[in-house]
Amino acid sequence: MLRFLTAGESHGRGLTVIVDGVPAGLALDVSRLSALLRRRQGGYGRGRRMAIESDTADVTAGVRRGVTTGAPLAIAIENRDWVNWQRTMHAEPETPEGATGANRAPVVRPRPGHADLAGAMKYDLDDIRDVLERASARETAARVAAGGVAVQILEAVGARLTSHVIGIGEVTLPPDRVVAFSDAAALAADAPLRCVDTDLEAAMIARIDRAKADGDTLGGSFEVIVTGLPVGLGSYVQWDRKLDGRLAQAVMSIPAIKGVGIGIGAEAARRPGSGVHDEILPPEGHGPVRPTNRAGGLEGGVTNGEDVRVVGHMKPIATLMQPLRSIDLTTLEPAPAAIERSDVCAVPAAAVVGEAMVAIVLADALLERFGADSIAQIRRHLEATTAAVVTRVNRRPRV
Numbered sequence: 001m002l003r004f005l006t007a008g009e010s011h012g013r014g015l016t017v018i019v020d021g022v023p024a025g026l027a028l029d030v031s032r033l034s035a036l037l038r039r040r041q042g043g044y045g046r047g048r049r050m051a052i053e054s055d056t057a058d059v060t061a062g063v064r065r066g067v068t069t070g071a072p073l074a075i076a077i078e079n080r081d082w083v084n085w086q087r088t089m090h091a092e093p094e095t096p097e098g099a100t101g102a103n104r105a106p107v108v109r110p111r112p113g114h115a116d117l118a119g120a121m122k123y124d125l126d127d128i129r130d131v132l133e134r135a136s137a138r139e140t141a142a143r144v145a146a147g148g149v150a151v152q153i154l155e156a157v158g159a160r161l162t163s164h165v166i167g168i169g170e171v172t173l174p175p176d177r178v179v180a181f182s183d184a185a186a187l188a189a190d191a192p193l194r195c196v197d198t199d200l201e202a203a204m205i206a207r208i209d210r211a212k213a214d215g216d217t218l219g220g221s222f223e224v225i226v227t228g229l230p231v232g233l234g235s236y237v238q239w240d241r242k243l244d245g246r247l248a249q250a251v252m253s254i255p256a257i258k259g260v261g262i263g264i265g266a267e268a269a270r271r272p273g274s275g276v277h278d279e280i281l282p283p284e285g286h287g288p289v290r291p292t293n294r295a296g297g298l299e300g301g302v303t304n305g306e307d308v309r310v311v312g313h314m315k316p317i318a319t320l321m322q323p324l325r326s327i328d329l330t331t332l333e334p335a336p337a338a339i340e341r342s343d344v345c346a347v348p349a350a351a352v353v354g355e356a357m358v359a360i361v362l363a364d365a366l367l368e369r370f371g372a373d374s375i376a377q378i379r380r381h382l383e384a385t386t387a388a389v390v391t392r393v394n395r396r397p398r399v
């Protein structure tokens, strides 16, 4: 229903994203897309590139007078760094007249953990730059712009979405700490790491400083929380319709994400059933009461009305200032891995990308269930369905 495609290199002219399937009638606040892009640029541990960029969403199609028309959206994000890379990154066969920036030597020493080696072998490339320019996490700026549109679709039916950082390296919140939606949503957009525990955040900052001094990098974990979603998004009837599977794929596709959990995630494997499953108590108001939400709002791959909680685990960034052992692809002799300008830690940025990917999957599932043509249609169907679900639940006899 809702899909997107991105294009663009890290040091090319810019990024482009086409978002197809956006319903008509959505009053789109474009300034909020740019605010999300700015959030993605932030977080303690980012490198010098983010001081160059000032990411802004330029919507060039699909919106008229502030409202979506049902046509595909096209969004452009300029790379301000392009002026420093034109002699290396030009599309023309010869360097164009007036091109600026340096003509950089080919990259030939692959970084362990990056797409460098596998990418060069797969696409028959001599210069690893052709791999790293597209495998770069800069591509996630385009996803955040698309995700920002999905967030506004979800908000049109009363859902809201936020995220927070759980841990950096081994410095993490206790595994049984449940962070309330309101606590995560109250975190400042420009908080250094967006962790709800400020003492722990200070320890995380110190840990990042230590990694930087060591020429090393750090990963970590973040959680995306979505509240106010309708019951019944996704389905259990086929493997590819299970919403937990769709969310996991989307979050796992973010560069450097190595694990995804729903609710308590992998912790469920270590507890008995009585410590995992959320009991069901008689309805108060809209639906049955669930005293806990360890399932993260999904049972059988279907939303159950509780907050959806998705955790992403990120590995450390692959560019190390104290490089790991590698080889020179031109001589096949041992050589330290290449050093590219990079970040020490980008977990807060990954959380913003996580929000975007989760929002896209959930908005897609929303359109699937309630119609995809217009916001008015979705609201009509949602209202009728919610009324039917409430009636059905409330007319059950109490035994």
Ligand code: EPS
Residues within 6 Å of the ligand: 010, 047, 048, 049, 050, 081, 135, 136, 137, 138, 139, 141, 317, 318, 319, 340, 341, 342, 343, 349
């Ligand atoms: C990033 C852009 C990149 C890196 C980082 C994230 O810009 P540059 O390569 O010019 O410094 O800062 O990318 C990586 C760590 C990576 O491995 O690709 C961004 O926009 O998020």
